[in-house]
Structure formats: C-alpha cells, structure tokens
Amino acid sequence: MTGPSIVVAGGGSAGHIEPALAFADAVRRLRPDARVTALGTERGLDTTLIPARGYPLELIPPVPLPRKPSGDLLRLPGRVRGAVARVREVLSGVDADAVVGFGGYVALPAYLGARGRVPVVVHEANARAGLANKVGARFAEAVAVAVAGSGLPGEQVVGMPLRRSITGLDRVALRAEARAFFRLPPRGPVLLVFGGSQGARTLNTAVAEALPGLVRAGVAVLHAHGRGGQAAPPAPGYVPLPYIERMDLAYAAADAVLGRCGMTTVAEVTAVGLPAVYVPLPHGNGEQALNAAPVVAAGGGVLVEDAELTGERALAELLPLLTDPRRLAAMGAAARASGHADADERLARLVLDIVYRHNLESARGAVGSDDRATEVLRPDPRVWRQQ
Template structure:
C-alpha cells in the first residue's frame, strides 16, 4: 500500500501527523520552512515536525534554536558548468536519496515539504511515490530542485503570480509571526537600546544576507564620514566571515557593526530605511514591516533578485541599485537623502502596505496538513 494512504490512516486513527521540511543551506530556504513549521504547530499542536539539512548549512544553528528536530542528509549540489564533479553526480544523488529515504521511513513522514536548494532534491526523489510532496517556490524563476519536485508533487505553492510551475497556487512566502505582527514604532526605543544606537536620529540598517555582502560592506562603510556628518546612525550586519572596521566620529551618531542579526525583528524596528540584497525572503520581510529599502540585487544567477525587488520598486516602496554601481559616493548621493527625508520615508513605508501575504504561513500549513491527510 502506498505511503499517501498510510498518511490518511494515521490521521483517521487520530495520530499526530509527521511533517518533514526540506529547506536547508541558506536562510532564504530555512526561514520559510521554519515559519511553516511554526504554523503547523499552531494549527496542530500534536504534529511532529522534522527538518532535513546538511552538515555545513545554517540549519545546524537555526533549526535547534527554534526547537525542531534536525536530520542530516548529504547535499546534492548541481554544477553550473561541465566539470569532473558532474560525472560523479549520479552516484551522489543515488546515495543521498537512499539515506534520505531511510530518514523518512524512520521518522514516519506523512508529507514532505520542499523549499528548493541542495536539500530539497534528494527529499523529493526519496519521497516520490511513497510520501505526498508539497513544493514551495519563493522566486518567480524556479530553481532546478523545485522544477523536478513539482512534476510529481501533490500541491505546488508559489510566492508570486507567473511562476512557471505546474498546478501553481499563489500563497506568498511564509514569514515568522514576529515579523508579520511587528509594530516598529512601538518597539523602536527598545530596539535602538538593544543595539546601542542613538535613540533619536535617522537610522540606516545594512545587511547582505546571512553571510554578508562585500560590495555593500565596502560601499556603506566607505561612506561612514558622510553618514556621520548627516546625522545618520547605522546598524550594519557585515557577515560572520567578514570584518568591518569603521572610524568613530566623536559627537556623531553611532555606526554599529555586528557579524549577524539574531533579532531581525528588533533590527527592522530600529531602522528608518535599509540597504540590502533582494532575496525573495528579504524582500517579503522588508515589505511586510513597511521598511523603505534600497535593494542591491546579487549580480550572479539568473537575475532573480532583480525580479524579486521590482514589484516593490514599482509600488514606490523601494529603490534599486545595480551592484556594479554601488559605491560610497552612491550611498552619499542616494541613500543619505532618502533616510534623512521623513516625509519620503513615510510615503515609501505606506506604499509597502498590502504588498505581501501576511497569512502565507497558515495558508501553506493548511495545504500541507491536507496533503498529509491530517
């Protein structure tokens, strides 16, 4: 008897469903998976949620911190160009699928939910024909893993209209409730005190994804004097593998560099505007909290980050700067006039309202539980 029938029987017998989420590697894959996990637990407190990950992914820190079980499997990276590694790929896939299938059987998976990336592909192949699959794609241009998984998924959820996957249902991107319910104004004083920022000056948030971004680091830190002279405070997450030394300017607002932001809710609350990359998760969060943005899309890949940012730019909630054009002079000429213009900030913030899907986490959770027969 097939695994989908087993999932239905588990639910019919009143047993707790087991949901396996595959979203390891980067925060852009992990955070939506964890937001979904939280929503599943709210809807079904008896549900068991297990996350799949790899030995070197951020999930090793993020998943246990959120209270979820983590099972490690081999990653299946896809070479972008013909290399000797490509010849070894079939063996790696076969090994990863075998080990992933063993995990799914051991935990009693009733549904597998994939968010793309290195972890999702072996999860989809291991679950195929045995366990219901739900795919979530955050970008308008789907990655290889999700293109494969969508072919035999029970349900396919996407963040934006026009994503070229079969049976796609637009649900948005699952976000943490600490983000979707964030009252930035109410938390501003606490947030600025938490990071050691000046309480009463325009404040710029800067980050480049979980690992930082060297071009953003160099451009914004290079404009430290201009920012200080303009009376702008800065909270700058430079990435755990990067260092950032910024000259202090006595009597000026603080420029606070940190390796990583564990409390993104407080970082958003502390800021009046943000300079950042435009991964799908980042754009969704920044828009959800109504934070005016200067997006600097990653200059690699298939242009998906520029595509992620464009709706916010079109709505008047953000500006976009090409990575190659980002410099200290650009920060001085473009960013400083923005962050110091309270009226413009208010208009851009208002433009972000209603852009996202604030209930995407529970919408996806209901799809997942239905697929599991729960």
C-alpha cells in the same frame, strides 16, 4: 487518530532552513498534534539550526547539485540513489503524510523518495527556480512560490514563510528599546545597512563614502559590515557590527534599509514595513533584481545596480527619503502591502488541506463510505483546515 506527520526538506543554507522552520512552526500552531520531521545532512547549518528549534532531524547523504558539467555530474545518479533509499526509510519510520521541500540538495532526494508514496509540495523562494524544485514540481501536488514568474508549472503565490518574531514585530512599540540596545540616538532617522553574514564590499564602500553626508544630515547608521568586511571610520551616530543577531530589534530601530535583495531579505523588510534601497548581487542569474521587482513596482523600494552604487548615489537616494517623514511612511506602507506576512500559515493550510484530502480518499477506499471515512478521520475535518 494521531495528528498529521509532515516531513520538511530545506537543509543546507539558512536560506533553505529558515523558511522550512517557519512553515513547521505554523503547522504546529494550526495543528498542535502534528508531527514535523526535518531532513538534513551533516553539512551546512542543519545540525545546528534545526535541533535548536525543537524539531527532530533525520540525516541523509548529501547530494550536491553541480551547476556545470563535471565529474560530480557523472557521480550524481549513484549519490541520489543512496539518498533516496534513506529518505524512504525516514518516510516509513515517521509514517509521513506529506513531504514539503524548499529547494537545495536535500530537497531533490526528498522529492524522489516521496514520489508515488506521499504527496509532495514544493516551495520556491526565489524568482527563478533551482534544479531540485524544477524536478519536484513535475509531480508535486502543489507548487507554492514567494514571487510570481518562477517558471514552475501551476505556481501559487503564497510568499516567503518567516519567523513570527519578524512578521509580528511592532516597530513603534520596540523603537526606544531597540535604539538603546544598539546605542543609537533615541531620536532622528536611522539607516540600517546589511549585506548578508559575510557583508558586501560594494555596500561597505558606499557607506564609508556617504557617512560624512549622512552625519551632517543627522542620520544615524546601523551597519552590519560582515565578519570579513570593513567598517567605516568612526563617526557620531555610526554603529558598526560584524553581524546582527537581533534582526527584529534592528528593524525596529531603523527607518530605512540599504541592502541586497535575496528573497529572505526582501520578505522580511516588506513584512516589517520598511522602505529600502535594494542593490542586487552583480553575478548569478539576475534573480535578486527579480526578487525586489514587485516591491519596487509597488513603490516600497528603489533598485540600484551594484556597479552604480557609490557614496554619492547612496546620498542621492537616501537623504531625500530619510529626511521626509511623509515619504518614509508612504513607502513603508507600500512595502508592507507588497509583502506576504502570512506566508507561513498560508503554506501550512495548503499542505494540511492536501493531507486531509489524501487521508480522506484513503479512508474512503478502506471503508467504502464518505460518512464512515469522516468518522475514521477524527478529529472533525474542519480542524485540519483551522479556518
């Protein structure tokens, strides 16, 4: 028998694509004979990120999900129908065993196209679920979430699937190499600051104001100020970059983080065991603060509202932490304990188990016997679970 055929729907932004690909990598590790196909559109990063990771990409028409009443809302049903028809073509072509969606405008037609045909599994990355996952969760076989309290029915907390280069990171072993890579001082505390690919004005302003005090305390700063953001004036031990490609080395070089609290950021920072001062976006539905809440409650981080982050507040929060090795170690351990570094494999096992059970039921119906059904489903069903 050929291996399971899994279709993932996580296109659009990196926040949807990366967990989908981390999950796909875990499926391949557990089942080397598995076939994973990604759904995406010509918009966003789909055509760049997905093929680069070695996964076949099937394009469907984009279905933007309007957040407010507009003309786009009136056109939505027609767009959905076209995308759903294309999804069903893909599912048939790859003989799909399951669809796993990660939210966004690719996920909605994927869920609707799979409904009644193959099992659906939903993964919600944020503390508050988006429209696509709210729809998919109504008929999903399982609903996995990164943090509790999504509001989706029957949620199971598995965490956020992450790249193995992050979850398997040995910060101590890479520390010297990482600091040399960024031209940071080999000794002394290092603060890592980042606010997404476009940067964050509040963080950049606070760093500029706090930098003299950090330098006097012997703290070096690795600052990703964003492609459109402003770096602070030059200072000893200050390394500004518009964007950090090697986040694994950035985490290895750092002792603490100052940053936003999107779910991917929180998941990565906790997975590598770094204490953090989290500054949630001041707009949206408040989900960023909720993303960081479990880490803060566990003692692995501090939450500072965007409007309250000044250079003075940054120094007040960071200097006592960065100059106290025992507190750094304790908060780092609390951060790591609050995370889910194995989320990729937990989700993969969940999906593979669902596929196995559905295939077993189908085989039982075809041959009329449990023993014969197990024979049809070779290899040994225990291989599906890879416990």
